[in-house]
Amino acid sequence: MCGITGWISFDRDLRSEAATLDAMTETMSCRGPDDRGTWVQGHAALGHRRLAIIDLPGGRQPMSAETPHGTVALVYSGETYNFGELRRELSGRGHRFTTDSDTEVVLRGYLEWGDRIAERLNGMYAFAVWDGRRDQLVMIRDRMGIKPFYYRPTADGVLFGSEPKAILANPLAPARITADGLRELFTMVKTPGHAVWDGIAEVEPGTVVTVDRAGTHRRVYWQLETRPHTDDRDTTIATVRSLLDDIVRRQLIADVPRCTLLSGGLDSSAMTAIAARQLGAHGEKVRSFAVDFVGQTDRFVADELRGTPDTPFVHDVARTAHTDHQDIVLDAQALADPDIRAKVIRARDLPTGFGDMDASLYLLFRAIRDQSTVALSGESADEVFGGYLQFFDEEARRGETFPWLVHFGRHFGDDAEVLRPDLLTTLDLDGYVADSYRSAIAPIRRLDGESDFEYRMRRICNLHLTRFVRVLLDRKDRASMxxxxxxxxxxxDHRLVEYVYNTPWALKSFDGREKSLLREATADVLPRSVYDRVKSPYPSTQDPKYAAALQDQARELLANPSHPVFDLVDRDRLHRFAHRELPVHTQADRRGLERALDLAVWLDLYRPEIQLA
Structure with missing residues (x-):
């Protein structure tokens, strides 16, 4: 796992731009604390920061290969889980390897198959190849968008990086946000390719982007496709389990300490239990970590979203699977710490508005990093198997909008309401969401003979897998890296995603509950308490001290009326949030405070030009 960046300029020699390339590369130091490297040849410059996971001494980058017709150089971020099979195939085709790294397998694979290497990879990856034989840059991103990848066309080439901050370190990329960027920031619709920052785009998941003197070209090598599902229930359950066993086995491979993230929910518990069984066969224990809050279990209050605290279920799994477990317990002071808020926003490059859930994720990962370098997560199982409440909510099912917006609006309010009324009028967020929804559902193909209900559920599943999950994957990647x-x-894993996506909803929920297939496929390794547990979202602190700290910080912000945040935030509304009698009465109040404070910190850190006209 690493951070990559680069600059292609067809009209200049970039050997004189070492300082700028270094600056771009150093923005990725958090993603790659173990090593750094740069490579420049003519009008191509590549930078790399390395987090060493496999072949610690041999996987240095940028990695290059000399050919009779020019140099081919690679910067790579991610993991290829089938690199062993690919290495054997390439060796059979005459390739010779000098390292044991998956990076060299990808480089040699590109030499053999060109950008068609993408179709052969199983993993999470974002990489760029400068092909000196053709004077072109090839950028490739994994199918699901697990690893981030951004680029910005220039007058004579392109800038790219794992995160926008790498691109913004180049003087050719001004830090500018337009009205369209603000719309994307405040709607949670995750338009494919949209990066919020003006001029910067994402390499979309499952896509190859090629840049040469003729311009920029895109090729989609993978997307969700509608296919008939002919397996019966027992076969489907067995197939899901077989896939999970293979996936976890592949993803446990590492030359550094690894662990699992355990929440006590079905997803992380099933993954942890499978990993424990596999490692236990070799006499090794799984290390597991969970987040908790001071006093939360003892003083937990059930609400419409969370009916039970996580910790008792976490401990049931740890006992059943015999993991080496540790709870990371956080207090309100740490969650509300302005320094942590700044670190989270710097990691995300944007004020994305997850509040204490972002802070707790960052603090959890920071604590884990002292003991492990690789962690397995249950992220995306809700999107794959249908686990969220909105999958079962009739209003969300029948609404002509993104189903999570119906659910969030009911429970959290509209956090865009903290914005100035005149800005809301300018942005017309409702219109933006409506347009985005129509674009999102347009390509979803219906099976012949598929019922109206099954097609509606197919659309909901598709939207979660092509829009919503990308928000959460980016959040997890940035906080961890x-x-x-x-x-x-x-x-x-795309094999699991493809298989379960095409499973009819009646089969996904055959017992009337969420994630029926996953529950039955892993029933033999789960404690009964987890098997029976109702879905509970990622935890959020209930400590009133957290809300009080937010109010104190908001009052400090209000005491500085010239702060640029008030070009965006409605001062009167923030004043009401900041002076509301404690405890803060609604989630909307708290989210409004978090959103305003995030915006203020982001403006201080990035000083973006806001261009609304």
């Missing part, structure tokens, strides 16, 4: 922790996501 900010502290140099590699998080792997077994449920995002």
């Amino acid at each position: 900010a502290v140099g922790l590699e998080v792997r996501v077994p449920f995002c």
Whole structure:
């Protein structure tokens, strides 16, 4: 796992731009604390920061190969889980390897198959190849968008990086946000390719982007496709389990300490239990970590979202699977710490508005990194198997909008309401969401003979897998890589995603509950308490001290009326949030405070030009 960056300029010799390339590369130091490297040849410059996971001495980058017709150089971020099979195939085709790294397998694979290497990879990856034989840059991103990848066309080439901050370190890329960027920031619709920053785009998941003197070209090598599902229930359950066993086995491979993230929910518990069984066969224990809050279990109050605290279920799994477990317990002071807020926003490059859930994720990962370098996560199982409440909510099912917006609006309110009324009028967020929804559902193909209900559920599943999951994957990647922790996501294996996506909803929920297939496929390794547990979202602190700290910080912000945040935030509304009698009465109040404070810190850190006209 690493951070990559680069600059292609067809009209200049970049050997004189070493300082700028170094600056771009150093923005990725958090993603790669173990090593750094740069490579420049003519009008191509590549930078790399390395987090060493496999072949610690041999996987240095940028990695290059000399051919009779020019140099081919690679910067690579991620993991290829089938690199062993690919290495054997390439060796049979005459390739000779000098390292044991998956990076060299990808480089040699590109030499053999060109950009068609993408179709052969199983993993999470974002990489760029400068092909000196053709004077072109090839950028490739994994199918599900697990690893981030951004680029910005220039007058004579392109800038790219794992994160926008690498691109923004180049003087050719001004830090500018337009009205369209603000719309994307405040709607949670995750438009494919949209990066919020003006001029910067994402390499979309499952896509190859090629840049040469003729311009920029895109090729989609993978996307969700509608296919008939002919397996019966027992066969489907057995197939899911077989896939999970293979996926977890592949993703446990590492030359550094690894662990699992354990929440006590079905997803992380199933993954942890499978990993424990596999490692236990070799006499090794799984290390597991969970987040908790001071006093939360003892003083837990059930609400519409969370009916039970996580910790008792976490401990049931740890006992059943015999993991070496540790709870990371956080207090309100740490969650509300302005320094942590700044670190989270620097990691994300944007004020994305997850509040204490972002802070706790960052603090959890920071604590884990002291003991492990790789962690397996249950992220995306809800999207794959249908686990969220909105999958079962009739209003969300029938609404002509993104189903999570119906659910979030009901429970959290609209955090865009903290914005100035005149800005809301300018942005027309409702219109933006409506347009985005129509674009999102347009390509979803219906099976012949598929019922109206099954087609509606197919659309909901598709939207979660092509839009919503990308928000959460980016969040997890940025929070983890900010502290140099590699998080792997077994449920995002494209084989599992393809198979379960095309399973009819009646089969996904055959017992009337969420994630029926996953529950039955892993029933033999789960404690009964977890098997019976109702879905509970990622935990959030209930400590009133957290809300009080937010109010104190908001009052400090209000005491500085010239702060640029008030070009965006409605001062009167923030004043009401900041002076509301404690405890803060609604989630909307708290989210409004978090959103305003995040915006203020982001403006201080990045000083973006806001261009609304």
